[in-house]
Amino acid sequence: ASGEHVPVLVIGTGYGGSVAALRLAQAGVDVHMIEMGMAWDTPGSDGKIFCSTLNPDQRSYWLRTKTKQPLNYFLGFPIDRNISRYTGILDAEEFGGIIVYQGRGVGGGSLVNGGMAVTPKRENFGFVLPTVNPDEMYNTYYPRANAGLGVGLIDSAWFESAACYQYSRVGRKHAGRSGFPWGFVPNVYDWDYMKQEQAGTVTKSALDGEILYGNNNGKKSLQKTYIAQAKATGRVTISPLHRVTSVAPAGGGGYTVSIDQLNTNGDVTNVKTVLADRVFFAAGSVGTSKLLVKLKATGVLPNLNDEIGKGWGDNGNVMCGRANWLWDPTGSLQSTIPCSGIDNWTAGGAFAEVAPLPIGIETFASFYLSITKNPNRAQFSWNAATGKVDLNWQTAWKQPGIDMAKTIFDKINAKEGTIYRTDLFGTYKIWGDHLTYHPLGGAVLDKATDNYGRLVGYPGMYVIDGSLIPGNTSVNPFVTITALAERNIEKIIATDL
Numbered sequence: 001a002s003g004e005h006v007p008v009l010v011i012g013t014g015y016g017g018s019v020a021a022l023r024l025a026q027a028g029v030d031v032h033m034i035e036m037g038m039a040w041d042t043p044g045s046d047g048k049i050f051c052s053t054l055n056p057d058q059r060s061y062w063l064r065t066k067t068k069q070p071l072n073y074f075l076g077f078p079i080d081r082n083i084s085r086y087t088g089i090l091d092a093e094e095f096g097g098i099i100v101y102q103g104r105g106v107g108g109g110s111l112v113n114g115g116m117a118v119t120p121k122r123e124n125f126g127f128v129l130p131t132v133n134p135d136e137m138y139n140t141y142y143p144r145a146n147a148g149l150g151v152g153l154i155d156s157a158w159f160e161s162a163a164c165y166q167y168s169r170v171g172r173k174h175a176g177r178s179g180f181p182w183g184f185v186p187n188v189y190d191w192d193y194m195k196q197e198q199a200g201t202v203t204k205s206a207l208d209g210e211i212l213y214g215n216n217n218g219k220k221s222l223q224k225t226y227i228a229q230a231k232a233t234g235r236v237t238i239s240p241l242h243r244v245t246s247v248a249p250a251g252g253g254g255y256t257v258s259i260d261q262l263n264t265n266g267d268v269t270n271v272k273t274v275l276a277d278r279v280f281f282a283a284g285s286v287g288t289s290k291l292l293v294k295l296k297a298t299g300v301l302p303n304l305n306d307e308i309g310k311g312w313g314d315n316g317n318v319m320c321g322r323a324n325w326l327w328d329p330t331g332s333l334q335s336t337i338p339c340s341g342i343d344n345w346t347a348g349g350a351f352a353e354v355a356p357l358p359i360g361i362e363t364f365a366s367f368y369l370s371i372t373k374n375p376n377r378a379q380f381s382w383n384a385a386t387g388k389v390d391l392n393w394q395t396a397w398k399q400p401g402i403d404m405a406k407t408i409f410d411k412i413n414a415k416e417g418t419i420y421r422t423d424l425f426g427t428y429k430i431w432g433d434h435l436t437y438h439p440l441g442g443a444v445l446d447k448a449t450d451n452y453g454r455l456v457g458y459p460g461m462y463v464i465d466g467s468l469i470p471g472n473t474s475v476n477p478f479v480t481i482t483a484l485a486e487r488n489i490e491k492i493i494a495t496d497l
């Protein structure tokens with residue numbers, strides 16, 4: 001309620017925020033979490049909480065009147081459709097040179113992501129988080145994060161016979177024939193549940209096109225792991241459809257947090273202020289960066305240092321498809337949950353997930369989301385004329401990432417005598433270079449903050465999400481975001497409370 005005084009306020013309910021809330025609550029501290037998206041705990045008129053990618057409705061997108069599908073073309077035709085404006089689950093946030101996809105709701109990105117739960121190879125960790133001790137991460141915090149998230153591996157015997165993973169087996173065959181290492185990728189999906197989906201004994205979810213707009217069964221989102229545990233302590237309160245707009249030092253200590261309450265049209269229905277002793281920024285790389293850049297530039301938090309807004313990267317994301325021969329079908333039934341990847345990081349700077357194209361028909365296509373070592377970094381800045389925060393990323397900055405992905409797929413195409421698909425992102429367009437799923441950076445660890453996420457100049461203010469990571473994790477990022485949050489919150493609880 002407005003005027004309330006809380007010991008800890010957490011902005012956002014994604015990975016960083018959920019770790020902070022759980023560990024603080026377990027240490028006996030009351031926590032209030034503020035989330036701009038919906039709770040996603042109530043079924044719609046079709047009896048389901050989430051809609052599928054095969055039939056997107058208003059629940060799919062954050063305040064849009066037309067879908068903005070990452071794969072926006074098929075056979076060269078646009079496939080986006082009209083929807084009603086609603087506080088839907090996936091935000092396709094458009095900056096000048098890139099669309100940044102993000103989850104909106106209690107659970108953040110865990111609601112919409114592919115669940116791929118990958119720990120970087122230890123030899124690459126110095127590149128991922130150069131100021132963090134790898135021993136403590138690999139001995140303590142990565143294992144803790146993997147346990148807390150419920151990470152597991154597919155049953156490799158079942159994989160060989162599952163129709164829904166024919167696309168992965170084709171991916172393995174092509175990788176192997178070109179001499180690339182291929183391997184299973186861990187996931188938070190309940191693999192036993194997926195076996196039952198394939199056997200036809202439970203309601204289908206991964207096998208019914210559910211992923212980008214939420215997953216009704218099987219996936220262990222944060223709602224089922226960290227957030228469930230946090231709520232069970234009795235010390236954590238969550239306010240969905242509330243958006244933080246400002247955090248300002250309060251006269252008598254602590255911070256005054258300004259919050260807009262939203263309705264499902266996205267209109268502000270109420271404005272509240274809360275006094276918080278401590279504030280954790282966990283609004284995601286984009287959300288946290290936007291808030292901090294605005295608050296510094298408008299003089300609300302003038303002591304924040306000049307690293308705020310810097311070091312932002314796209315985790316080198318690029319997408320592409322390959323057209324297979326007619327004797328290499330990838331299957332009309334495809335699990336939305338990817339289970340494998342091709343590793344050419346050391347030689348070529350690319351790690352490619354063998355991704356599904358779950359549209360219910362045989363496409364004879366292999367589809368990949370590559371994570372590359374693209375060195376380009378962008379910066380957020382305050383635009384006083386528009387009253388918004390801009391990001392200076394240019395579409396052309398994807399080229400190094402495309403070149404790295406080509407070290408894998410040019411070779412596979414040459415070996416197989418195949419070509420790239422040109423119909424998935426437009427007409428005669430090979431590369432999905434217009435987007436990222438993995439925004440990272442903007443308040444980089446040991447630069448914008450100290451080496452544990454404390455914001456320089458403001459005691460009791462912390463960053464604890466993907467904005468701490470300097471632009472690239474060499475693999476999918478959420479396990480690293482979770483492990484870093486586990487490391488930082490342990491230190492903060494031990495020394496600051």
Ligand code: FDA
Nearest residue numbers: 012014015016036108109113114116244284287466477478
């Ligand atoms: P996260 O974005 O999760 O949470 C931030 C929360 O803060 C959101 O709920 C947001 O609504 C809220 N918020 C923002 N501003 C606010 C404000 N002002 N007030 C209140 N609340 C606010 N990663 C991976 O490792 N494996 C994978 O398979 C995938 N796949 C994937 C697919 C797709 C489609 C997407 C979009 C993303 C992925 N990812 C992924 C990326 C992964 O989901 C992402 O890196 C993490 O969710 C980031 O975690 P954070 O804690 O940083 O923020």
